[in-house]
Amino acid sequence: MAAFFKLDRNIQLRIVMMFITVAIGSSVGPNMTIYYVDYFGAFSTGILLVLVQIAGFIAGLYGGHLADLWGRKHVMVVGIAVMSLGYLLAASMNSPFYINPYVTFFGFLMATVGLSFASPAEEAMMIDVSTVKNRKFIYAMIYWVINLAVMIGAGLGGWFFKTARFQLLIGTALGAFMSLGIVIVWITETFPKEKRPAHGQSVWAAVKSYRAVFSDQRYLKFMVASIGATIIFSSPDYYLAAHLAERFHTINLFGVTIFGQRMLSVVTITNTLIIVVLMGWMTKLFEQWSEMKASALGTALQGGGFAVMFLLNDFWPLLIVAVILTIGEMIVTPASQSLRAEMMNPEKIGAYSGFSAATRPIGAILASGIVSASVFVGNVGAAVLLLTATGISILFTYLAVQMLRENRTR
Structure with a gap:
C-alpha cells in the first residue's frame, strides 16, 4: 500500500x-x-x-x-x-x-x-x-x-x-x-x-x-500477439462454457449439485479469489523477470491450461488446472501491459491506445469461432486451435520484443 x-x-x-x-x-x-x-x-x-x-x-x-x-x-x-x-x-x-x-x-x-x-x-x-x-x-x-x-x-x-x-x-x-x-x-x-x-x-x-499506427511493424506484431491473448482469456465465455455445459460430469459436493454451468462459475470464482489474494505477492515474486520471459511463461500456462480444460470433464482436475492457469494469468498480465505501453509512439499514445482496444473484438470473434469449429474438430481440435493461438501470441510477442531491443540499442 x-x-x-x-x-x-x-x-x-x-x-x-x-x-x-x-x-x-x-x-x-x-x-x-x-x-x-x-x-x-x-x-x-x-x-x-x-x-x-x-x-x-x-x-x-x-x-x-x-x-x-x-x-x-x-x-x-x-x-x-x-x-x-x-x-x-x-x-x-x-x-x-x-x-x-x-x-x-x-x-x-x-x-x-x-x-x-x-x-x-x-x-x-x-x-x-x-x-x-x-x-x-x-x-x-x-x-x-x-x-x-x-x-x-x-x-x-x-x-x-x-x-x-x-x-x-x-x-x-x-x-x-x-x-x-x-x-x-x-x-x-x-x-x-x-x-x-x-x-x-x-x-x-x-x-x-x-x-501511421498501421505503418509501425513492431506494434502490429504485438497486436497480433494481443489478439492471440484475447482468444485465450475469452475461452471461458465461449468454448469452455459450451464444453462444460455438454460434457461435464455432474457431482454432488457438500450437498450442492455441481453441473456444467456451475462448474464454470466455480472456475471463475476460483480465478478471481486467487488474483485478489495473491496478485501482490506474485508481482513481487516475478518483478525481476524480463517482460518477455514473464509473458512467455504466463501465456503458456494460461493458454495451455485452458486447452487442457477443453479435454477434462471432472471437478477436481478442472479445479487444479484452474489454479495453474490463474498463476499464468497473474504472471503475464502486468508484463504484457507494460510491454504494450513501451511499444507505443509517445507522440501518438491516444491513437495507439485506441488501436489496441480495437483488436479485442477481433480476438473475441476468433474465440467464438472455436465453438463453431468444434462441431467438426471436436474438443481435441478445439484444444489444438487454442494452443495454436497461444503459440502465435508467444511468437509475435518475441518478434516485437526483438524489434524493441534493437531500437533500445540504437
Missing part, C-alpha cells in the same frame, strides 16, 4: 475510478442480457448486443484519435459525462412507476459509447505519468482492483438486480457521476498542448492518424 501512495496522483485517482466503473458495470452489465431477452426476445437481443459492440468499437477509435488532439482530460470528461447520462437515463426508465426497455437500451448504449470513447484517453494518461520501472506494479495493481471490483459488482448485481433493479441502477448512475466529479475536480492534464499534433478532428483525420 505504501507503494500506491508514492504513485502520481492521477494514477491513484484513475485506479479509484476504475474500481467504481468496473464495479457498477459488473453489477448490471451481465444481467442486462437477461433483461433484453425478456423484453425483446433472444434473436433481437443478439443483434442489439452486436450493435452495441460496433458502436463501442468506433467510439474507442475516435476517442483515441481525439485524446492526442484535445488532450486526455477533455476526452475523459466528455466520455464519462455521456456514460453517466446514459446510466441515469436507464435508471429513470426502470422506476416503480414506469418501465421503458427501448429507452433503457438507448441509455446503456450511451453508457457503452461514453466508456469506450474515454478508455483510450484514460490509458494514455496512465502511460504519460508512469515509467518503465513502475508500470509492472501499476498494471498489477490495476488488475487486482479490476478483479476485486468484478467480485463485488457481480455479487451486488446477482443479489439486487431482480428485486431492487431501480435502486441498483440509481446507484450505478451515482457511481458514474462520482467518477465524472473526480475527473473534473482532481484529474490534471498530462499531455501538454505543445506536444499535440496539428491534425484535424474529422473522421478522415482519424483515419490518417491510424494509418
Whole structure:
C-alpha cells in the first residue's frame, strides 16, 4: 500500500475510478442480457448486443484519435459525462412507476459509447505519468482492483438486480457521476498542448492518424500477439462454457449439485479469489523477470491450461488446472501491459491506445469461432486451435520484443 501512495496522483485517482466503473458495470452489465431477452426476445437481443459492440468499437477509435488532439482530460470528461447520462437515463426508465426497455437500451448504449470513447484517453494518461520501472506494479495493481471490483459488482448485481433493479441502477448512475466529479475536480492534464499534433478532428483525420499506427511493424506484431491473448482469456465465455455445459460430469459436493454451468462459475470464482489474494505477492515474486520471459511463461500456462480444460470433464482436475492457469494469468498480465505501453509512439499514445482496444473484438470473434469449429474438430481440435493461438501470441510477442531491443540499442 505504501507503494500506491508514492504513485502520481492521477494514477491513484484513475485506479479509484476504475474500481467504481468496473464495479457498477459488473453489477448490471451481465444481467442486462437477461433483461433484453425478456423484453425483446433472444434473436433481437443478439443483434442489439452486436450493435452495441460496433458502436463501442468506433467510439474507442475516435476517442483515441481525439485524446492526442484535445488532450486526455477533455476526452475523459466528455466520455464519462455521456456514460453517466446514459446510466441515469436507464435508471429513470426502470422506476416503480414506469418501465421503458427501448429507452433503457438507448441509455446503456450511451453508457457503452461514453466508456469506450474515454478508455483510450484514460490509458494514455496512465502511460504519460508512469515509467518503465513502475508500470509492472501499476498494471498489477490495476488488475487486482479490476478483479476485486468484478467480485463485488457481480455479487451486488446477482443479489439486487431482480428485486431492487431501480435502486441498483440509481446507484450505478451515482457511481458514474462520482467518477465524472473526480475527473473534473482532481484529474490534471498530462499531455501538454505543445506536444499535440496539428491534425484535424474529422473522421478522415482519424483515419490518417491510424494509418501511421498501421505503418509501425513492431506494434502490429504485438497486436497480433494481443489478439492471440484475447482468444485465450475469452475461452471461458465461449468454448469452455459450451464444453462444460455438454460434457461435464455432474457431482454432488457438500450437498450442492455441481453441473456444467456451475462448474464454470466455480472456475471463475476460483480465478478471481486467487488474483485478489495473491496478485501482490506474485508481482513481487516475478518483478525481476524480463517482460518477455514473464509473458512467455504466463501465456503458456494460461493458454495451455485452458486447452487442457477443453479435454477434462471432472471437478477436481478442472479445479487444479484452474489454479495453474490463474498463476499464468497473474504472471503475464502486468508484463504484457507494460510491454504494450513501451511499444507505443509517445507522440501518438491516444491513437495507439485506441488501436489496441480495437483488436479485442477481433480476438473475441476468433474465440467464438472455436465453438463453431468444434462441431467438426471436436474438443481435441478445439484444444489444438487454442494452443495454436497461444503459440502465435508467444511468437509475435518475441518478434516485437526483438524489434524493441534493437531500437533500445540504437
